[in-house]
Every structure is written in C-alpha cells, then in structure tokens.
Amino acid sequence: xxxxxxxxxxxxxxxxxxxxxxxxxxxxxxxxxxxxxxxxxxxxxxxxxxxxxxxxxxxxxxxxxxxxxxxxxxxxxxxxxxxxxxxxxxxxxxxxxxxxxxxxxxxxxxxxxxxxxxxxxxxxxxxxxxxxxxxxxxxxxxxxxxxxxxxxxxxxxxxxxxxxxxxxxxxxxxxxxxxxxxxxxxxxxxxxxxxxxxxxxxxxxxxxxxxxxxxxxxxxxxxxxxxxxxxxxxxxxxxxxxxxxxxxxxxxxxxxxxxxxxxxxxxxxxxxxxxxxxxxxxxxxxxxxxxxxxxxxxxxxxxxxxxxxxxxxxxxxxxxxxxxxxxxxxxxxxxxxxxxxxxxxxxxxxxxxxxxxxxxxxxxxxxxxxxxxxxxxxxxxxxxxxxxxx
Amino acid sequence: xxxxxxxxxxxxxxxxxxxxxxxxxxxxxxxxxxxxxxxxxxxxxxxxxxxxxxxxxxxxxxxxxxxxxxxxxxxxxxxxxxxxxxxxxxxxxxxxxxxxxxxxxxxxxxxxxxxxxxxxxxxxxxxxxxxxxxxxxxxxxxxxxxxxxxxxxxxxxxxxxxxxxxxxxxxxxxxxxxxxxxxxxxxxxxxxxxxxxxxxxxxxxxxxxxxxxxxxxxxxxxxxxxxxxxxxxxxxxxxxxxxxxxxxxxxxxxxxxxxxxxxxxxxxxxxxxxxxxxxxxxxxxxxxxxxxxxxxxxxxxxxxxxxxxxxxxxxxxxxxxxxxxxxxxxxxxxxxxxxxxxxxxxxxxxxxxxxxxxxxxxxxxxxxxxxxxxxxxxxxxxxxxxxxxx
Ligand SMILES: Cc1ncc(COP(=O)(O)O)c(C=O)c1O
Ligand SMILES: Cc1ncc(COP(=O)(O)O)c(C=O)c1O
Numbered sequence: 001x002x003x004x005x006x007x008x009x010x011x012x013x014x015x016x017x018x019x020x021x022x023x024x025x026x027x028x029x030x031x032x033x034x035x036x037x038x039x040x041x042x043x044x045x046x047x048x049x050x051x052x053x054x055x056x057x058x059x060x061x062x063x064x065x066x067x068x069x070x071x072x073x074x075x076x077x078x079x080x081x082x083x084x085x086x087x088x089x090x091x092x093x094x095x096x097x098x099x100x101x102x103x104x105x106x107x108x109x110x111x112x113x114x115x116x117x118x119x120x121x122x123x124x125x126x127x128x129x130x131x132x133x134x135x136x137x138x139x140x141x142x143x144x145x146x147x148x149x150x151x152x153x154x155x156x157x158x159x160x161x162x163x164x165x166x167x168x169x170x171x172x173x174x175x176x177x178x179x180x181x182x183x184x185x186x187x188x189x190x191x192x193x194x195x196x197x198x199x200x201x202x203x204x205x206x207x208x209x210x211x212x213x214x215x216x217x218x219x220x221x222x223x224x225x226x227x228x229x230x231x232x233x234x235x236x237x238x239x240x241x242x243x244x245x246x247x248x249x250x251x252x253x254x255x256x257x258x259x260x261x262x263x264x265x266x267x268x269x270x271x272x273x274x275x276x277x278x279x280x281x282x283x284x285x286x287x288x289x290x291x292x293x294x295x296x297x298x299x300x301x302x303x304x305x306x307x308x309x310x311x312x313x314x315x316x317x318x319x320x321x322x323x324x325x326x327x328x329x330x331x332x333x334x335x336x337x338x339x340x341x342x343x344x345x346x347x348x349x350x351x352x353x354x355x356x357x358x359x360x361x362x363x364x365x366x367x368x369x370x371x372x373x374x375x376x377x378x379x380x381x382x383x384x385x386x387x388x389x390x
Numbered sequence: 391x392x393x394x395x396x397x398x399x400x401x402x403x404x405x406x407x408x409x410x411x412x413x414x415x416x417x418x419x420x421x422x423x424x425x426x427x428x429x430x431x432x433x434x435x436x437x438x439x440x441x442x443x444x445x446x447x448x449x450x451x452x453x454x455x456x457x458x459x460x461x462x463x464x465x466x467x468x469x470x471x472x473x474x475x476x477x478x479x480x481x482x483x484x485x486x487x488x489x490x491x492x493x494x495x496x497x498x499x500x501x502x503x504x505x506x507x508x509x510x511x512x513x514x515x516x517x518x519x520x521x522x523x524x525x526x527x528x529x530x531x532x533x534x535x536x537x538x539x540x541x542x543x544x545x546x547x548x549x550x551x552x553x554x555x556x557x558x559x560x561x562x563x564x565x566x567x568x569x570x571x572x573x574x575x576x577x578x579x580x581x582x583x584x585x586x587x588x589x590x591x592x593x594x595x596x597x598x599x600x601x602x603x604x605x606x607x608x609x610x611x612x613x614x615x616x617x618x619x620x621x622x623x624x625x626x627x628x629x630x631x632x633x634x635x636x637x638x639x640x641x642x643x644x645x646x647x648x649x650x651x652x653x654x655x656x657x658x659x660x661x662x663x664x665x666x667x668x669x670x671x672x673x674x675x676x677x678x679x680x681x682x683x684x685x686x687x688x689x690x691x692x693x694x695x696x697x698x699x700x701x702x703x704x705x706x707x708x709x710x711x712x713x714x715x716x717x718x719x720x721x722x723x724x725x726x727x728x729x730x731x732x733x734x735x736x737x738x739x740x741x742x743x744x745x746x747x748x749x750x751x752x753x754x755x756x757x758x759x760x761x762x763x764x765x766x767x768x769x770x771x772x773x774x775x776x777x778x779x780x
Contacts, residue, residue: 032434040430044422049615049664050608076466076616079654105637105648112651115505218440218658225439225658226466247495254728254739258495261502261750264469268608268615270661274439338644349644360651 003304005330007340010306013299014346017292018388027347028219028321029385034281039273051246053269055276060229062279067196067204069212069231071238074224074267074275075245078193078215081228082110084245084265085211086161088230088237089187091116095160096152096365098186100130101354101372103165107191108355111163119152119159120356120366123375127312128167128323131371132176135162138367139184150184155365161187166195166205168381169221169320170311174200174208189213192231196221197286197318206231211241216271221285221318222278224271288386289319295389296322296382305330309379321381324348331377338380351379393694395720397730400696403689404736407682408778417737418609418711419775422664424671429663441636443659445666450619452669457586457594459602459621461628464614464657464665465635468583468605471618472500474635474655475601476551478620478627479577481506485550486542486755488576490520491744492762493555497581498745507547510746510756513765517702518557518713521761522566525552528757529574540574545755551577556585556595558771559611559710560701564590564598579603582621586611587676587708596621601631606661611675611708611776612668614661678776679709685779686712686772695720699769711771714738721767728770741769 018025043049056074063072075081091097093115099107101120108118121138124131143150143159150159162181164172181188190209192198198205206212211234216227230241248262267275297308309323326334334350341348354372355361408415433439446464453462465471481487483505489497491510498508511528514521533549534541540549552571554562571578580599582588588595596602601624606617620631638652657665687698699713716724724740731738744762745751 030437030439032437032439036434037431040434041427043615044426044430044664047420047422049420049422050613051616052608077654105646105652106654109637109651109653113503218442223440225433225660226441226654226656247499254732256495256740256742258748258750261499262495263499264467264496264616266616268661270615270664271658274434274660342644350646352646358648360648 005305035277049270055272059272073230075265078228079106080265081213098162129172165191169318171200199316224275285386288389291389293319326378395695425667439660445662449662463620468618469496470655471603488552519562520554555581559708561590589706614665675776678779681779683709716768
C-alpha cells in the first residue's frame with residue numbers, strides 16, 4: 001500500500017485546527033493581555049525607560065526563578081546573548097566551535113563574532129537537534145587531546161566549545177552530550193533561544209551549559225520587543241556577564257574607568273517592563289502551545305504523508321514552532337505545499353537553509369550531515385500562536 | 391591679581407540656574423510630554439512591538455528629514471551604529487583608526503570589535519574634539535602613502551579611517567578635517583552619538599562622514615530607551631547598512647538565505663515608537679538646552695576660576711551636556727568640587743578618563759596628548775536637562 005500526498009488535505013487540517021476566519025493566520029503572534037501596558041506606562045510616566053529602572057532587575061529575577069538557573073542577565077537580543085556566552089566560555093579567535101548545521105544563522109554568526117570557526121555537526125531524528133552518538137564517533141576519529149584541550153587533528157585548531165540548540169523548543173539529549181563534553185574536555189554552551197519553557201528530564205533547558213542564551217524576539221514564546229538573556233549557574237560568570245554587557249565600567253559614583261573591552265548589550269528598562277508582564281503569562285502560553293500540538297497531531301493523523309513532530313520521550317517541550325514533517329518520498333512537494341499554504345492564508349515556512357550550504361560558511365569543517373539534509377528537505381513550520389489553542 | 395576658587399560660589403550658581411527644590415537634580419533627564427504614550431500603546435495594542443511595524447520606518451524617515459542625511463538606519467544603540475559604520479567604511483582587522491583620546495569608551499570598543507587598533511589623537515581647546523591642525527602635522531611625520539592607502543611608518547599598519555567625535559554636542563572643525571582625509575586618503579566616519587541637533591556651518595553633523603553614528607540612549611537629547619542610528623548620504627552604503635544590521639537575509643517570502651555575516655542590530659518597533667514621539671519634541675529640547683547654556687554662562691560670569699564652555703564660532707551646538715571648565719590652576723580642586731556638588735544634590739561628573747590611560751588601550755599608538763590631559767583635568771559636566779531652562 002503506498003500513501004498519497006494531497007496538499008488539499010493538509011490545508012483542510014490547518015483550517016480545522018486554526019479555525020481561520022480572517023484572511024491570514026501568522027506563524028507566531030505575540031499576545032499582550034496581561035500587565036504589559038501597566039508596566040510600560042509606568043516606565044514612561046517615571047522617565048525610567050533606559051539603563052536605570054526596576055524592571056531589568058525584576059525581569060532577571062523572574063527569569064532565574066522560572067528557569068531555576070541561578071543568574072539571568074538581560075541583554076539586547078538572543079544573538080548578543082550567544083556571543084557573550086561563547087566569549088565567557090573562553091572561545092578565542094581561531095578556535096572551532098561545534099554547532100548543528102541545522103540552526104538559525106545567529107548561532108554561527110555569534111561564533112564568527114568571537115573570531116572563531118563554526119564546525120558543523122549532524123542532527124538526530126528524535127530531537128531535531130545535535131546527535132551526541134554521532135558526535136562521539138566523529139570526535140573519536142578527528143580529535144586529539146592536548147594540554148590545553150581538544151584539538152582537531154585535520155585543521156590543527158582547538159575545539160573549544162559545543163553549542164547545541166534546542167530546535168523549535170525540543171531539547172537535545174543533554175546527559176549524553178554532557179558526558180561527551182566531559183570526556184573530550186569541550187565547554188558546553190546552550191543556545192536555548194527557542195526553548196524557554198522547555199524541560200529536559202524535569203529540569204529547564206539552559207541549566208546544563210556553562211552558560212546559556214535565550215531570545216525574546218517578537219516571534220518567541222514571550223517577547224520584549226527585542227531582547228535576550230544569558231543564563232548561568234556560575235556566580236563568577238554571572239557577575240562577569242553583567243559587567244561586560246554593560247560596558248565593563250568599574251563601579252564609582254561619578255568617575256569613568258573600564259577594565260575590559262565591554263559591550264553595550266544591556267536591555268532597556270522599557271523592554272524589560274514588557275518582558276515582566278509577558279513572563280507572568282508564560283506558563284499559560286506553554287500550556288496553550290502544548291494543547292495546540294495535540295490538536296495538530298490529531299488532525300494530521302488522518303493525513304497521509306505528513307506527521308506532526310512530537311517531543312522526545314525525555315522532554316517536556318514548549319512547542320515554540322510546530323513542526324510538520326513530510327515523509328522523505330514527498331519532500332519534493334515541499335515548495336508546492338509552502339506556496340499553496342501561504343496563498344491560502346496559513347503562514348508556513350521551511351526550516352533554515354543548513355548553514356554549511358550558506359556561502360560564508362560553506363568552507364567550514366563539518367561531519368557527514370545526512371540527517372540535517374533529510375530534515376531540511378522535510379520540515380515545514382505551521383501557525384503556532386498560543387491563542388490558536390482551544 | 392590672582393583669582394580665588396570658591397566651591398560655595400559654584401554651588402550657588404548651580405542653585406540659581408537649576409532652582410533646585412527637590413533633593414536632587416540629575417545630570418540629564420528624559421522628558422516625555424508629547425505623543426510617547428499614544429505611539430507606544432499603539433504598538434502594544436496591535437502586537438507590533440518587534441521587528442515588524444510602521445514606527446521603525448517612520449523614525450528613520452523623520453531622522454533623515456531632521457538631519458538632512460539621505461539615509462538613516464535605526465539600530466539597537468549607538469555602539470552598534472559606530473561598529474557598523476566602521477565596518478562599512480572598510481575597516482579591517484589590524485587596521486588603525488584615528489580617534490580622539492577624549493571620548494566615551496564605546497568609540498574605541500567599536501574599533502576593537504572590527505579587530506582594528508585605536509590610534510589616539512589630541513583635542514582642541516576650541517571644540518573639545520579632534521584637532522585637525524595637530525593631526526596634519528602628526529600624519530606628515532608618521533605616515534606614508536601606499537597603493538592601498540595611508541600607512542603608519544612606525545607600526546607598519548594601515549590607517550584606514552578617522553573617527554572624530556562631536557564632544558557634548560560641539561562640532562569638530564569638519565572642513566579642515568575633510569581636507570586632511572582627502573589628502574592622506576583616510577576614510578571619515580563621524581561619531582555623532584552626542585550631537586543630534588548640532589550644526590557645523592549650517593549643516594547638521596553626521597553629513598560629512600562617509601557614515602555617521604547617533605545614539606538615543608536614555609541620557610541623550612532624545613531617547614528610544616536604548617537605540618542608535620547609522621546615517622549616510624551614500625545609497626549603496628545605506629542599503630548595505632540596513633541589510634547587515636538585520637541578519638543579512640536575502641529577500642524571500644519564506645525561505646532563509648543570508649549573504650553576509652550579519653548582525654541582529656535592529657531597533658524594535660516599540661523603541662522606535664518612543665523615538666518618533668521624541669523626535670517631534672527635538673527642536674524644542676534644543677532651544678531649551680541652548681537657553682540653559684546662556685543661563686549658566688551668565689551665572690558663572692560672576693564666579694572666579696570657572697567658565698561655561700561655549701560653542702565654537704562655526705557651530706550651532708545642541709549643548710547636550712553642559713561643560714564647566716576649571717582654570718588649569720584650580721584643576722586640583724576638581725574632585726573636591728565633584729564631591730561637594732553631588733552631596734549638595736547637583737549631579738555632576740568629570741569627563742571620561744582619557745582612553746590611552748585605560749588599561750586595555752594603554753599600549754595603543756598615540757600622538758602627544760597634552761590638550762586631552764588638560765581638558766580631562768578641568769572639565770566637569772553639570773545638570774543639563776532641557777526642562778531646567780526658563
Ligand atoms: C537558535 C537561535 N539562536 C539565536 C537566535 C537569536 O536571537 P535574536 O533574534 O533575539 O537575536 C535565535 C532567534 O532568532 C534562534 O532561533
Ligand atoms: C561618543 C559616544 N560614542 C558612542 C556612544 C554609544 O552610544 P550607546 O550608549 O547608545 O551605545 C556614546 C553614548 O553613550 C557616546 O557618547
């Protein structure tokens with residue numbers, strides 16, 4: 001028995017779940033139904049919109065509380081957060097950083113900002129993220145241990161860190177990866193930009209890496225307009241993260257001195273105010289997104305050739321962007337499906353172009369990337385706003 | 391006849407001008423008395439707080455209009471703006487960039503982000519900014535022309551660009567500097583972070599450099615919470631500035647491809663909304679700040695040993711931060727004065743520590759910096775909020 005692939009059936013399932021009445025269902029829409037206006041108005045009324053004000057501290061506390069990570073440092077966006085995480089993990093110019101080829105380009109760009117080189121790793125069908133087993137075999141083959149860490153035998157460069165990414169909110173198998181990092185002496189930094197509200201074995205993502213990065217861009221689970229955060233359980237790194245993201249000024253009531261080449265990566269109080277109101281709603285949003293995943297899973301059960309991607313067994317995911325997975329035999333229909341869905345008013349998109357195929361990164365070191373290739377051919381993201389859940 | 395230096399007389403002049411009634415007069419306070427609420431609320435009501443929405447475009451148009459520069463690109467802050475300006479001016483790793491030693495550390499940090507080296511230049515008593523005459527003599531001595539530009543004979547590095555900064559809003563002598571850049575084949579980038587509303591010979595600052603950077607931090611003439619802008623009259627650079635500050639994604643309705651190592655430096659719509667309301671008030675703020683300068687100038691006429699710094703003859707300044715200049719013989723009283731003024735509730739501060747004295751930059755190339763030394767000993771900034779004018 002061969003299955004068939006009917007675009008019309010997919011559109012009908014999308015219609016059933018989203019109950020589209022208007023002409024257009026966005027991919028992911030923010031929802032402001034809590035204290036957003038109250039807090040933002042207070043910033044404007046008091047004049048505290050910028051680098052001083054109570055909301056940045058409050059936002060950081062709420063975030064540490066929610067994730068269970070000891071220190072949260074609010075920054076200007078997720079890209080800045082990844083950049084600083086890598087820097088504080090000790091990534092230096094000409095180091096290599098292991099990173100999935102299937103991630104948003106910011107992960108690789110942040111590596112470039114450090115003067116380091118992305119080294120692309122394959123993904124797993126179970127998590128959509130980095131495959132620890134395949135990585136282990138690969139490192140066995142290409143790496144060698146030296147006094148100051150792990151080296152790539154082929155390029156001669158140090159492999160300083162690995163940057164797993166919890167794809168669309170689905171956690172990577174962290175226990176396996178931690179063991180590898182330990183054995184090969186590679187620093188672990190989590191790109192948790194997409195996984196606020198996602199848990200691995202009962203503990204929030206962002207708790208495993210030496211440092212982790214979160215994003216609050218407008219398309220994320222909760223938003224600050226633009227924003228991000230650095231998470232770490234290490235006191236010293238937490239202090240340093242705050243210091244170098246705020247120009248590394250030495251404390252003094254009026255004089256200016258700076259002890260590092262710092263950054264202006266601070267999140268304005270205005271944006272943090274919005275974020276505080278959003279964090280108050282986060283648990284509700286996550287519930288809604290998980291409900292939506294079940295609605296989609298059921299609706300697509302009836303549709304041949306596609307399946308909703310469900311969280312790995314060790315995870316509780318935030319289902320940030322819902323993933324519709326095409327069977328390999330129908331991958332060639334993807335563009336046609338995207339065109340039809342977008343024209344019908346369901347905003348859908350493919351996953352990112354794998355980074356080793358992007359011109360600036362095509363000469364970077366990489367392992368066999370067959371799974372990434374397959375996933376890239378087969379994934380489409382479908383409307384995922386929490387408000388769609390009923 | 392020797393003058394005397396009486397801290398009490400200075401405090402009295404500060405009291406007279408600021409009419410302090412509360413316990414504290416800040417250095418520079420934002421003022422939100424226009425459409426700030428209206429525009430920000432609209433962002434929250436419509437959900438457009440992030441990378442999409444009308445206010446970023448509107449803000450960019452208003453800014454281009456106000457400054458007379460053809461293209462304005464809103465970014466996340468002034469530091470990011472300087473970084474991108476230098477990058478697009480062609481600054482590459484191991485180049486040198488001429489920059490005043492007397493500027494905020496962000497100017498030098500942005501040079502470092504490019505992998506380039508700050509090369510410190512002396513300032514002028516007339517403008518508080520870069521001294522073109524002294525720079526000319528210095529370049530005559532240390533530089534040599536090669537096929538691809540100007541080289542430092544001593545370090546062997548290329549001198550790619552010069553980054554003048556309009557200190558506290560007072561414009562540098564741009565005609566003289568332009569002539570030098572032309573003669574020595576050095577790119578001109580203006581750090582106009584502090585000079586929105588300042589004119590040199592009737593034309594707004596930011597119009598002279600190949601590219602220029604503005605800041606909208608909370609302490610600036612107008613604020614977006616955190617924010618900045620890149621200004622340029624060059625069409626191609628304007629387009630490229632927008633492109634690489636928004637992750638350099640190739641235009642496509644759904645697919646992801648990127649053609650440069652870009653940045654996430656975009657200004658969120660929420661912050662741009664605040665900025666639009668602020669720009670509507672800018673002309674009024676500048677008038678108030680110029681009035682305040684005259685009030686201070688008069689008040690300090692009566693006080694021995696200090697003088698209010700007034701704009702150079704070719705300029706119309708925004709008087710962003712008012713500068714009280716101590717006579718050299720009383721420079722040793724500065725710390726005492728700062729302490730007394732801050733304790734009395736007048737927020738005052740010294741100018742930045744000269745960058746060649748900051749640990750990370752102390753081994754950078756530099757010319758004789760006597761004027762910077764003298765200015766750094768003698769400048770204090772005094773309360774400058776536009777609302778203080780009457
Ligand atoms: C995996 C990943 N890393 C980093 C980022 C960067 O975050 P931001 O857009 O807030 O800079 C994002 C989101 O855009 C992301 O999805
Ligand atoms: C001279 C100068 N350059 C750059 C900046 C950086 O601007 P921002 O604080 O918006 O990053 C500032 C202001 O802080 C400044 O005064």
